[in-house]
Amino acid sequence: MTRNLMRRDINYLPGIEVEEAVEIMRHCFFDDTEVETQEYAVSNVEEFQQRYHELLKYWRYERCLAELYAGSGNTVFKYYGRCEICNSIQALVVDYQSAERGDGPRHPNWRERLICPNCGCNNRQRFIAHIVFQNYQPGMRVLMHEQRTLIFQQLQKELPQLEGFEYMGEGFASGAYYDGVRYENPSKCSYENDEFDVVVSNDVLAHVPDYKGAFAEVLRILKKGGRFVFSVPFNANSMTTEIRALVKENAIEYIAEPWYHPNPVEGYPPMLVYQIFGWDILQQLKDCGFTNVYGKAYYGIKEGYLGYLPLYFEAQK
Ligand SMILES: [Zn+2]
Incomplete structure (x- = not known):
């Protein structure tokens, strides 16, 4: 796989916040249905790999997001997403805590971050709430x-x-x-x-x-x-x-x-x-x-359930 999907020549214009750039990027990548939370049944390696490749658009979005964050020079970011627990849009907090440091731009630990400032729950925990509410009567x-x-x-x-x-x-x-x-x-x-x-x-x-x-x-x-x-x-x-x-x-x-x-x-x-x-x-x-x-x-995308896949x-x- 080539890495030329990621632009190295993004100019950061004064006055354009990272969060605004993320919003614009979301609209470039996805239509209204694609930003809704999607679930796909998988039962073996082949089915998983098939889904993995079908859904690469999400992976690319996530890589661009990481690159945008890394290029901004900031260390804490807001990702606007809906928290299932708070039942409202929140400025989910992304930083580099528990991130692995590899070559190239840094990638946040999406699974453990994207923390709701209101309830304190991270991506993984907010998704558990989603599942519990889905199953609960x-x-x-x-x-x-x-x-x-x-x-x-x-x-x-x-x-x-x-x-x-x-x-x-x-x-x-x-x-x-x-x-x-x-x-x-x-x-x-x-x-x-x-x-x-x-x-x-x-x-x-x-x-x-x-x-x-x-x-x-x-x-x-x-x-x-x-x-x-x-x-x-x-x-x-x-x-x-x-x-x-x-x-x-x-x-x-x-x-x-x-x-x-x-x-x-x-x-x-x-x-x-x-x-x-x-x-x-x-x-x-x-x-x-x-x-x-x-x-x-x-x-x-809307709920900030990232960390492909x-x-x-x-x-x-
Ligand atoms: Zn919350």
């Missing part, structure tokens, strides 16, 4: 595999009955409280059968050694027809889940270099990444008893 019971997060607290304002827990690793008792936090092991939880209409899990299952057991538990606690929506660290170019560590006879066997994420609850040890998921999880979910199992690629997953009991 009054009276439903919704469970999240998280409780201490900003997104949980923001969603709880809208859905007062929202339930959640934290998984701080193995070796605690499901249903018990530690430092005021309800603990559940997603693969051995204490909920009754058929309790929930929706279960939402965001980037937790990579840390659960028995992740197939966690799938089975979600199925068990969902009502018939209930939905499981989740995101995980995922290799969209791999059909198989990469097992990085296993638990054998109560000891951890490391297959790849140990890789840790911070514990969601302060004061607890970092969380080992046991696996990076691949497309085989769709079949594993079906084998477990789920139906309507999909990967969904999505993108949203994000994925989430859904399955139904």
Whole structure:
């Protein structure tokens, strides 16, 4: 692929703000329907790659945006987008926090930034809200595999009955409280059968050694027809889940270099990444008893769901 799509000779005219240039660029790239949030069902490497290439316009837009930001000499930017939580247009904040520094212009970490100044939620969290609202009807019971997060607290304002827990690793008792936090092991939880209409899990299952057991538990606690929506660290170019560590006879066997994420609850040890998921999880979910199992690629210009090309997953009991 050539890089000549990106102009190196943009002149920054005095009086033209970066934010205005972004607005003009949006109109050059997209018509009114293309700026709406789009979702595409994908179930394997080929379908993902096909979508990836069909939707390259979004990738190009994102690259131009990064170039425009980098060329402006500023370090903080406003991206005008609609926040699902606040239900209004907000000046979403983009900067270079947690960005990788490579060759060429710097690229913001789109997934973790684009922060709403009103509710404080980032791109990823605002999209979770989008998914929860999409699946929610009054009276439903919704469970999240998280409780201490900003997104949980923001969603709880809208859905007062929202339930959640934290998984701080193995070796605690499901249903018990530690430092005021309800603990559940997603693969051995204490909920009754058929309790929930929706279960939402965001980037937790990579840390659960028995992740197939966690799938089975979600199925068990969902009502018939209930939905499981989740995101995980995922290799969209791999059909198989990469097992990085296993638990054998109560000891951890490391297959790849140990890789840790911070514990969601302060004061607890970092969380080992046991696996990076691949497309085989769709079949594993079906084998477990789920139906309507999909990967969904999505993108949203108006809402600022950038970071080409994000994925989430859904399955139904
Ligand atoms: Zn907001």
